[in-house]
Amino acid sequence: MVYALILTTLIVLSMGLLMWQEIKLARLQLLLILLLLSTIAEISAQLTVHYFKSSIVSYNLFTLVETPLVLFLIGSWIRPSKFSNLIHYLSAAFFLFWLSENIFITGFYAAFADYSVLLGGVIVLFVTMAYLYRLSNESHIPIVHLPQFWISASFLIYYSVSTILLSTMGITQSSGQQVAEMIYNFHIIVHILTTLLLLKAFRCLPKPYTSLQ
Amino acid sequence: MFAQTIHFTSVIIFLCLAFLGLAIFLIYIVYKNNLTNIHRRSELLHAMLKAQEGERERLAMDLHDGLGSKISALRLEHEAFSGKIGNEHAAKSNQLLELIEEIRQDVRIISKNLVPYDLQRYGLMYELDKLQYNIETVYGKRFIYKIKNMEQRLPYFAELNIFRMLQELVNNTVKHSGASEINLSIINDNKSIAIHYQDDGKGLMHEHKKEGIGLSNINTRAEHLNGNVHFKENNGHGFDAYITIPLAGLHYL
Numbered sequence: 001m002v003y004a005l006i007l008t009t010l011i012v013l014s015m016g017l018l019m020w021q022e023i024k025l026a027r028l029q030l031l032l033i034l035l036l037l038s039t040i041a042e043i044s045a046q047l048t049v050h051y052f053k054s055s056i057v058s059y060n061l062f063t064l065v066e067t068p069l070v071l072f073l074i075g076s077w078i079r080p081s082k083f084s085n086l087i088h089y090l091s092a093a094f095f096l097f098w099l100s101e102n103i104f105i106t107g108f109y110a111a112f113a114d115y116s117v118l119l120g121g122v123i124v125l126f127v128t129m130a131y132l133y134r135l136s137n138e139s140h141i142p143i144v145h146l147p148q149f150w151i152s153a154s155f156l157i158y159y160s161v162s163t164i165l166l167s168t169m170g171i172t173q174s175s176g177q178q179v180a181e182m183i184y185n186f187h188i189i190v191h192i193l194t195t196l197l198l199l200k201a202f203r204c205l206p207k208p209y210t211s212l213q
Numbered sequence: 214m215f216a217q218t219i220h221f222t223s224v225i226i227f228l229c230l231a232f233l234g235l236a237i238f239l240i241y242i243v244y245k246n247n248l249t250n251i252h253r254r255s256e257l258l259h260a261m262l263k264a265q266e267g268e269r270e271r272l273a274m275d276l277h278d279g280l281g282s283k284i285s286a287l288r289l290e291h292e293a294f295s296g297k298i299g300n301e302h303a304a305k306s307n308q309l310l311e312l313i314e315e316i317r318q319d320v321r322i323i324s325k326n327l328v329p330y331d332l333q334r335y336g337l338m339y340e341l342d343k344l345q346y347n348i349e350t351v352y353g354k355r356f357i358y359k360i361k362n363m364e365q366r367l368p369y370f371a372e373l374n375i376f377r378m379l380q381e382l383v384n385n386t387v388k389h390s391g392a393s394e395i396n397l398s399i400i401n402d403n404k405s406i407a408i409h410y411q412d413d414g415k416g417l418m419h420e421h422k423k424e425g426i427g428l429s430n431i432n433t434r435a436e437h438l439n440g441n442v443h444f445k446e447n448n449g450h451g452f453d454a455y456i457t458i459p460l461a462g463l464h465y466l
Binding site: 209 | 233
């Protein structure tokens with residue numbers, strides 16, 4: 001299953017790289033970085049499981065960069081305002097919380113940082129919902145024609161499931177290997193579907209200006 | 214143990230599905246809210262632009278029927294009077310006649326620009342030909358335009374808004390930029406209309422910062438057509454305007 005996820009992410013990433021000019025025009029470069037890091041995290045998780053019997057380090061590190069990247073991506077679409085300041089404060093708060101949990105509470109190598117995942121998920125869900133509401137009020141064209149809408153929608157769907165699944169990972173793992181695997185696979189299915197939603201976002205990218213001159 | 218495991222898994226999956234459903238419902242609400250806002254804004258803009266066109270029409274009529282007919286009467290009076298004056302004032306009389314004719318032409322051009330009647334009858338391409346003729350003969354500037362896939366006419370209100378935007382850009386170029394050449398390209402790629410307007414003047418952004426009405430009018434009109442505008446100034450070496458108008462939804466205008 002995880003290989004299907006890596007493959008899907010790589011396909012979407014390649015599509016994004018092929019459309020680099022349009023991506024630049026829509027200021028979505030951070031999305032490609034996010035996809036790249038997500039692929040690296042999944043591959044390194046597979047390697048660390050193979051060599052060190054645990055992928056906790058990879059996932060914990062990815063959690064640290066994932067939430068701020070998503071927040072900065074959304075922040076890059078909006079003009080400087082109270083909302084964009086709030087996004088920066090939330091990123092900083094998340095970073096401090098991640099440090100506290102991973103260093104002082106759970107231990108970086110020891111356990112999956114459930115609370116950081118929960119906090120990151122809640123922050124991303126809050127920011128995404130606020131952004132979508134803002135977009136729906138401000139956009140003068142139907143938002144289904146905007147890549148930002150599809151990307152935010154995919155974040156909203158992914159994090160609404162992922163926050164619950166990953167923040168209960170500790171309990172899940174203690175319930176046995178079978179349950180953990182089942183829930184992990186469910187998470188991967190949702191992840192693949194939301195990654196595929198990004199293809200729809202790429203279809204809405206603005207074309208570079210054309211001219212007969 | 215097995216039953217407990219199944220129970221636990223079910224609870225988690227049920228929770229996930231519930232949140233997934235909620236997320237999809239929220240996305241739907243946001244989409245509906247956006248459509249309602251667009252509809253409301255579009256109605257408001259439509260009414261505003263319609264009122265503006267109505268006012269232009271009234272002004273054009275006043276100019277044509279009031280000032281225009283008075284100038285014609287003045288010309289006739291002058292012609293009748295010029296027969297009675299001696300040769301020593303003939304040169305002055307001819308000068309006066311030329312001035313009256315010039316004013317009459319100006320009033321005609323202004324009232325025609327206010328309401329482009331030919332646009333409704335013959336379409337945007339015909340008006341562009343006229344615009345080209347006017348710019349080259351009246352203002353002495355080169356106006357080159359290229360079109361692609363524009364044979365089929367657009368709804369009148371869309372053509373009118375596009376024409377007004379071009380008129381505004383030309384107006385800015387003629388008044389402020391000191392340009393000698395204007396290039397225009399219009400492409401219909403069956404999904405949208407891409408307009409690229411370019412002049413080789415000193416740029417317009419400083420004017421835009423000062424006044425802003427002309428360029429903001431262009432933005433309003435593009436917004437009304439669900440399109441977008443991008444202005445680019447090349448550090449005093451010309452000005453570019455890119456206008457993109459999606460074709461979807463134009464027939465509702």
